[in-house]
Amino acid sequence: MKIINYTPYTKTINPDDMKKLEQDVISNTGLKGLLLMEHAALALFNRVKEHLKEDKECIIVCGSGNNGGDGYALARLLSQNSFKCKVYYIAEPKTEDAQYNCTLLKTLYPEVEIREYEGFFDFDKNTSLVVDALFGTGFRGSLEGDAFNLIQQINESALPVLAVDVPSGLDSNTGYVCDAAVKAKETITFHKIKTGLLLSKAIDYVGDIYVANIGLPDSFDYTSGALVLNDETAAMYFPKQNKSAHKGDNGKVLIIAGSPEMAGAASIATSAAQRAGAGLVSIASVDKVVQITLKNCPSATAHILSDDYDEALSKIIDVLNNYDSVVIGSGLGRGNYQNKLVIDVIGHINNINLPCVVDADALNIIAEQGLGFKLNKNFVLTPHPKEAARLLGCDIDFIIKDYANAANEISDKYGGSIVLKGACSYIKAQRRIAINTSGSPALAKAGSGDALAGIIAALLANKKTGSFISLALGSYMLGKAAELAEIKLGTNAVTIFDVISELGFISKLN
Incomplete structure (x- = not known):
């Protein structure tokens, strides 16, 4: 399109x-x-x-x-x-x-x-x-x-x-x-x-x-409507680097992700956050996932989580104040340990002023377990249609028939901002709306959602763009990078790491 x-x-x-x-x-x-x-x-x-x-x-x-x-x-x-x-x-x-x-x-x-x-x-x-x-x-x-x-x-x-x-x-x-x-x-x-x-x-x-x-x-014409970005406006919104900048100026991201069965999700989210400009990205996960992530992303730092739940939760809570944004859920898996971790960490973050991207298994966990409280405006939920259907307890056709209504219902039920992913993602942050038109069928592969979570978290951590623009810009960046990767490799050959490697296009537009 x-x-x-x-x-x-x-x-x-x-x-x-x-x-x-x-x-x-x-x-x-x-x-x-x-x-x-x-x-x-x-x-x-x-x-x-x-x-x-x-x-x-x-x-x-x-x-x-x-x-x-x-x-x-x-x-x-x-x-x-x-x-x-x-x-x-x-x-x-x-x-x-x-x-x-x-x-x-x-x-x-x-x-x-x-x-x-x-x-x-x-x-x-x-x-x-x-x-x-x-x-x-x-x-x-x-x-x-x-x-x-x-x-x-x-x-x-x-x-x-x-x-x-x-x-x-x-x-x-x-x-x-x-x-x-x-x-x-x-x-x-x-x-x-x-x-x-x-x-x-x-x-x-x-x-x-x-x-x-x-x-x-x-x-x-007093209508509000949904914002639609292109290269020109994306470049205008992307945070500019000061010549005197240090890594702290570009934001610090904590990614709570990965499991032995889905270890790659942590690497994808970490790599995407780095390519999107985060000054420091840290992974919090079990030892096996940490080792794989540090091998793929050697400039990241890590917090190894214990198999003991109380120790793991305590470690995460102890370090949260060192970060400017959080991703939770990518490849995390589900079980008693993960279920409790997601609910307790989200509950703690909800009481502090810290942007948090809730993705993948974390979405499924809150759909199954419920929260018992509304998320504050610093939270971002990034469901695809199946995850959105689970969050609302409805058939997927309800989501596909009306993205706007589905996003409104998710926001009303859980709070926070919504990125309802699709060929053209629908973005709702309080009363502001955007629709992303960049993208490629090359994104119809595992890992795309993990990458988006990392990109959005990096933009939120930077603090130079507001939440709404971070969501719209992050969605645009992923889609445009996929288009560029597709031109080089063809749709079927593109992997999510090929897409991530193209994220630098945004800096060249400035």
């Missing part, structure tokens, strides 16, 4: 807020809905010109609402400029603006073929592009009848598709796809990126994203 015309501090908008914004502008300025539709059609026309092959035909598929109205207006502009096109529709236009543009197209360009879809999507060698104007941001739920069949046939055609505002079949609020959705090469979305274009399974459908200005005044 690429945001083609990204601007710094880009934020998303949910469809309900977008609808209200349009209504407010129309009601308070006298700006007509037809003019907004014309602006949308002009933006579509400019993108179609970029994609339509010379002397080839464009097929526009229209629904009955204003999304379809955009399609009819686009067909008129294409015809006006001597481009070939034809229109399929699944239902007659129902909104006033869509009806107007359909009638205008028929009146001005009667030679344009406008055909009702009757079960067969007809294209030939002269067709080089499809424009999807079936359903817009108001779509919810499932597809039925002709719409389902048409979308399936569009996808099977393998023709490149430009989606109008949102790929039809995709929920523009949550990103969820119930039955099927158009797989677009590019989505031209209006005013701002719709939140659902970046969530759940949307990445498989939206293609690249182009944000089109349709003339809505910024002075009317």
